[in-house]
Amino acid sequence: MAFAQNDASRPTEAPLRKIIADLQQGAPDTGSMEPELGSAVQAQAAAIAGLLQSLGRVQQLEFAGTENGTDIYEVTFERGAASWRIRMAPTGKIAGLLFKPVAAPETRGDDVAMDGLSGTLLKPRDVEHPPVVLLIGGSGPTDRNGNQGGTGPGELRQLAEQLAEKGIASLRYDKRAVGRSAVAGLREEDFVLNSFVDDAVTWLDWLRRRPDLGPRIIAGHSEGGVIALLAAKRTSVAGIVLLATPGRKLGDVIREQLQGFRMDAALQSEASTILATLERGELVPNVSPALHALFRPSIQRYMISELAIDPVTEIKTLTLPVMIVSGGHDLQISSADADALSAERPDAICLTISGMNHVLKMAPADRASQQDAYSNPNLPLAPGLSDAIANFVQQSAR
Template identity: 40%
Template sequence: MVKKIITFSLLVLSCTSILFGQFKEESIVLATNTGDISGTLLLPESIAKPPVVLIIAGSGPTDRNGNNPMMTNNSLKMLAEGLVENTIASVRFDKRGVGQSVGAAIPESELRFENFIDDVVTWIDFLTNDSRFGDLVVLGHSEGSLIGMVAAQNKHVDKYISVAGAGISVGELLRKQLKNQPSFVLEQSTPILEKLEQGETVENVPQMLFSLFRPSVQPYMISWMKYDPALEIAKLKSPSLIIQGSTDIQVDVSDAEKLSESNKKAKKVIIEGMNHIFKPAPSDRLQNIATYNNPDLPLVEGFISEIVEFIKEK
């Protein structure tokens, strides 16, 4: 387990509680010494000690619902609602610096991958000690897959789920994605990536690549590059599920296969026609991306049922 670099105070459950038929929605606040991290609990009313899923969002300014300032698709919100309809509780949260957790932001130059891992470990500790819940399941989406993977090495986690998680390090993933750009982009990026992988920052970044490799984000990238998903998933002792969509244009089926090869006990599920945000989508890039900003489009059929089956399996 990574060493914690931030001291957390006690978690506080807010008093906001709304009843929706057979489940209850509550606001949860994780109070830290750098500000509050806000989350939402969906709790089924019809079952005692239901399993609870801790949902971890992907990279960038993605909030608890799976949205960011540029697009709204409600993918994580729909996931949580699908779970509670099957008597499974969930907690999803805005990462520090995002949404209602903006007060917990850490300056970009000081932010490290371990900050997000430590936040998840603290949520795990809290949920473990909450007598309302049964089994604890950690579910990470995209970048959240790796964050959850490391945090789930915690002895209190009963099951782990990776959804659209990379099977290679972020350095290799960036190289793979940059191959889709004009050749000179990868040529100029390669020496920068090599330096970062060696733990060294780069001062002179070409203007064309500045948004990707700006000096303030380089320490975070270095800390992220230390973790290889294929190595981390092999350390898990809890039952694990790897879910990947066949029309995901950000993460390949080959990533799921690599994770599966590293943890042969894990269950692997490939959902036909599912893209990166769990929506039905074709392989065509433009049509696929169009779903990223359609909050009314439901999740692809079979996605929720695969997760529910895995969670309830004894």
């Protein structure tokens, strides 16, 4: 891999060039890192490789400054950019490494802001008072398009654009502390599930005050569906669409997903113990580095708040129209989840697309073959998905 050269090379530049190249190949040199960092990077190597591969080859690497002993670089890739931070230990090994892709500006729709949040309002042409769908992203640091780290499948952007072609407006937004909704001083420790429910309700109230828009519908993807269920209890909406939404408590979903991870027996046991402790509402201060991505102490208050929610209990209290969408090749949410939700709302519109995966794209059934679907924004949405959602929205808005 060829890298652009800087005139004034710094001691951190060569290690950063190498680690980017290694990460893109999914083979980080953990021996060049301090042990705790190496363990954490190794645990996330596959996910990082998919993200970096979607950005393409490195075009330029520029030193941008130093902050608290950490060097900051701006790196331009073929299909995006990212800010990288690297800190070296006295041993000469890498002690700190962090990167954050820079989201590209939206080319369609209006940028809107509210209460520190940033979103995109996309309206159809030549339609007065169109119904409007609030699109809520899934778990983690998810932006308005359904991506994490500024790049990914872009399924929410695709859905918004297809709905606009069918006469339906939409608002999608960066989650609080993500993308252009980042607010200085916010920490992971500050969030619980209700923080994001509050944001959804605030956006719905903002939409209600828009004289150019019609009835409001919520569409939540994955964890966003749980947020949508809770938000619908607090404000009046015309309908709700649940996209690949769990029909079980989060603890049951995580246990099933852990079984699919390649993890030694000791880590599996630790993960099970941590999860059971969090379900009791208790924090776990000490977590192995390999499990930090899932159970790091800074997100445990959030997990405790969500572990207490049962989507089946929440859906049975709603009387508004409901649509439940599931995919036959979803590796994160099973058909049993959709069945559990529909059992409580037998009047719901149910759509199952046999070859659709969790990010609403057509993909093979096996995990290894789905990587491209999770990182390629050029793959189209599953056929028939936006048509079915548009029909439900139009019916509900009458």
